[in-house]
Amino acid sequence: MTVHGTVLTLQTGDYSAQVGQVGATLLSLTHRGHHLVDPVAADQLDDAWRGRTLVPWPNRVVGGRYAVEGTSYELPVNEHETGAALHGLAAFQRWDLVEHTTTSVTWALELPPSYGYPFQVRCQTTYTLGEDGLGLSIEGTNIGSAAAPFGAATHPYLTCAGRSVDECRLSLPAGAVLLADDNSSPTELMPVADADLDLSGDLSGPIPLAGLEVDHAFTDLPATWAVELTHPDAPGVRVDSDAPWVQLYTGDRIGRVAAAVEPMTCPPDAYNREPDAVLLLPGETRTLSLRISALAPQS
Numbered sequence: 001m002t003v004h005g006t007v008l009t010l011q012t013g014d015y016s017a018q019v020g021q022v023g024a025t026l027l028s029l030t031h032r033g034h035h036l037v038d039p040v041a042a043d044q045l046d047d048a049w050r051g052r053t054l055v056p057w058p059n060r061v062v063g064g065r066y067a068v069e070g071t072s073y074e075l076p077v078n079e080h081e082t083g084a085a086l087h088g089l090a091a092f093q094r095w096d097l098v099e100h101t102t103t104s105v106t107w108a109l110e111l112p113p114s115y116g117y118p119f120q121v122r123c124q125t126t127y128t129l130g131e132d133g134l135g136l137s138i139e140g141t142n143i144g145s146a147a148a149p150f151g152a153a154t155h156p157y158l159t160c161a162g163r164s165v166d167e168c169r170l171s172l173p174a175g176a177v178l179l180a181d182d183n184s185s186p187t188e189l190m191p192v193a194d195a196d197l198d199l200s201g202d203l204s205g206p207i208p209l210a211g212l213e214v215d216h217a218f219t220d221l222p223a224t225w226a227v228e229l230t231h232p233d234a235p236g237v238r239v240d241s242d243a244p245w246v247q248l249y250t251g252d253r254i255g256r257v258a259a260a261v262e263p264m265t266c267p268p269d270a271y272n273r274e275p276d277a278v279l280l281l282p283g284e285t286r287t288l289s290l291r292i293s294a295l296a297p298q299s
Contacts, residue, residue: 004040008100015133020040025051035162048157054155064085119148135291158258205298241290243265243290266278
């Protein structure tokens, strides 16, 4: 037993992954021995949310306060410097093992109702390793009798075999970005060009990340989209998804050793910004799907 609970290994072809029980967390993913995500050690209680499943909300609830159908609720604030409730309630819970094979694992967690979140949602996270990379699915099903707010994300830190972010290039085909204030609270949605955050690439290819600090949520994405992190001399990594939002963080707090790319079903502070859109009716399910795969070096 580790700080991650039970740790399971998935293996197929050139890919290998390790997944932890606590937080249904992706601890490592390699292709031909090269890391595609910044790995988490077996005895490391990571404070950067590496690889964790983020439910029933991704990112933050500003002030830890929100309302559902006229009733106000207050969540525990776990980011005291900004006063926000960050990354949901399940990232440090022990999930139940549903199924495990050499190439897949499914974890489940029934969120216990609490004063700040008195709803009944069953969450399930499935990792499936194939010849085309690691597929990830996160589901939330309302098993209660009242409408419940629910959003989902995952928090992998992508790496080109351990190279600094400043040596890498990135492409992200988003048309709009959600700006934030000094407390990381979302403010204004605007076109990426107007915010000088157009990362879709140009004639010379993906955008160099050297000196570029980003910690923003992006939207106005294609129906299916891909973010690619590449390096001229090392294998790159790609995330494919159909999520309507993605958070990009250049890892400044962790020394720019990796870049977080987080597909999200909703924007930051969605409980307040989009309260009706995040509601799950009794019996409804919301799903987030993505795939992480290796790329050849981009010389």
